[in-house]
Amino acid sequence: MSSSFDVAIAGAGLAGSCAALTLSRTRRVVVLEPEAEPATRASGAAAGLANPLMGRRPRLAWRIDEALDALRTVLREAGAEKLLRENGIVRPAVTGRHAAAFREAAEEHPDRTAWIDENELAERHPAVRADGGGALLVRRGGAVDVPAMTRALLAKAEVRGATVRFGAHLTNWRETPGGGVRISVNGAETLEAEHLVLAPGAGFSAFPALDLDLEKIKGQTIRVRAPVGLDAGSLPFLSGSGYVVPDGDALVLGSTYERDFDDLAPSPDQSDYILQKTSRMLPALAEADVVEARAGVRVKVPNSRYPLLDRLARRVWYFGALGSKGLLTAPLLARGLPRFLGEPAALPREVTLGRD
Numbered sequence: 001m002s003s004s005f006d007v008a009i010a011g012a013g014l015a016g017s018c019a020a021l022t023l024s025r026t027r028r029v030v031v032l033e034p035e036a037e038p039a040t041r042a043s044g045a046a047a048g049l050a051n052p053l054m055g056r057r058p059r060l061a062w063r064i065d066e067a068l069d070a071l072r073t074v075l076r077e078a079g080a081e082k083l084l085r086e087n088g089i090v091r092p093a094v095t096g097r098h099a100a101a102f103r104e105a106a107e108e109h110p111d112r113t114a115w116i117d118e119n120e121l122a123e124r125h126p127a128v129r130a131d132g133g134g135a136l137l138v139r140r141g142g143a144v145d146v147p148a149m150t151r152a153l154l155a156k157a158e159v160r161g162a163t164v165r166f167g168a169h170l171t172n173w174r175e176t177p178g179g180g181v182r183i184s185v186n187g188a189e190t191l192e193a194e195h196l197v198l199a200p201g202a203g204f205s206a207f208p209a210l211d212l213d214l215e216k217i218k219g220q221t222i223r224v225r226a227p228v229g230l231d232a233g234s235l236p237f238l239s240g241s242g243y244v245v246p247d248g249d250a251l252v253l254g255s256t257y258e259r260d261f262d263d264l265a266p267s268p269d270q271s272d273y274i275l276q277k278t279s280r281m282l283p284a285l286a287e288a289d290v291v292e293a294r295a296g297v298r299v300k301v302p303n304s305r306y307p308l309l310d311r312l313a314r315r316v317w318y319f320g321a322l323g324s325k326g327l328l329t330a331p332l333l334a335r336g337l338p339r340f341l342g343e344p345a346a347l348p349r350e351v352t353l354g355r356d
């Protein structure tokens with residue numbers, strides 16, 4: 001038996017769920033996800049920071065204002081705006097070099113940031129330490145529960161008539177002379193769609209014929225119970241030596257970057273490393289109890305700061321390589337996707353394969 005859709009999306013992570021939301025406004029969409037729920041891979045491991053100025057030498061993320069607006073818009077469209085906690089981000093400088101770079105950023109972006117010295121930091125956030133002598137306050141940005149976001153986006157897509165199928169693994173496809181794509185699911189069943197959007201995260205490497213030159217970087221986050229005496233609710237989002245995202249009476253801490261890895265499971269050594277790293281900003285974390293560890297694989301275009309959204313064949317698209325900034329790129333690109341499918345020339349050049 002074969003069913004017919006306008007767009008089939010393979011993958012229910014951040015990329016696939018953002019695509020499902022925007023495409024389901026006007027098209028018949030099917031989402032195929034091998035696992036039993038969305039966001040089990042990279043999107044499930046994400047700490048959920050939407051940080052406009054990342055890096056030791058802070059640099060504004062690509063199209064940052066549009067990106068934050070797009071994030072807010074997709075959440076609002078799904079009735080889930082409460083998931084975005086946009087309180088800004090505090091970036092403690094842990095060394096003098098950080099402090100110099102952060103002060104420079106504050107001078108360069110006075111409308112978006114401010115440098116606060118250690119006295120002011122101690123007054124505002126007594127539990128936070130900044131050995132470099134102060135912190136960069138980033139006024140916009142915040143955090144989102146990524147798995148909850150993907151569930152909300154997919155639920156809204158379903159309300160609009162999209163079909164979301166779990167336990168459904170895209171195993172193959174071919175374009176048909178009639179101008180569509182014939183898709184195999186779980187090696188057996190066939191679907192027809194006008195377009196196929198591949199959003200499989202690190203699952204791209206199961207399809208060598210795609211010939212995609214993308215990097216895989218394993219990362220881990222941990223959830224810890226707030227140590228006694230630390231009021232997690234009063235803490236800001238922190239990003240300096242790793243990052244800290246308070247969540248109720250727990251804290252999500254990240255992260256690791258492993259380029260050589262054999263297995264995908266989280267490891268206790270990496271958990272210790274994260275505790276050590278983040279306790280440079282929040283000393284109380286040194287002895288925190290780890291409640292849960294999650295690992296996932298980020299996908300990235302080598303030597304590039306941009307994600308990838310491009311047509312790989314007439315009707316087949318790849319949407320991913322979101323690196324460490326899925327929250328700032330997936331909603332932004334998904335917003336244009338309904339148009340790009342019919343008008344590929346409208347794609348921002350930076351995110352296409354012909355970028356150089």
Ligand SMILES: Cc1cc2nc3c(=O)[nH]c(=O)nc-3n(C[C@H](O)[C@H](O)[C@H](O)COP(=O)(O)OP(=O)(O)OC[C@H]3O[C@@H](n4cnc5c(N)ncnc54)[C@H](O)[C@@H]3O)c2cc1C
Nearest residue numbers: 011013014015041042043048049170201203219322326327
């Ligand atoms: C430790 C860690 C921390 C992070 N922290 C942040 C953060 O704080 N802020 C931020 O913005 N970003 C963060 N990121 C990055 C962010 O998680 C990713 O950019 C984003 O989640 C990637 O989404 P994706 O949909 O491309 O991939 P994934 O989330 O990996 O989703 C891909 C989906 O495709 C499915 N799939 C695979 N193969 C197939 C197939 N053949 N058919 C159908 N489906 C398939 C998978 O099961 C999966 O559900 C972090 C990443 C990691 C690893």
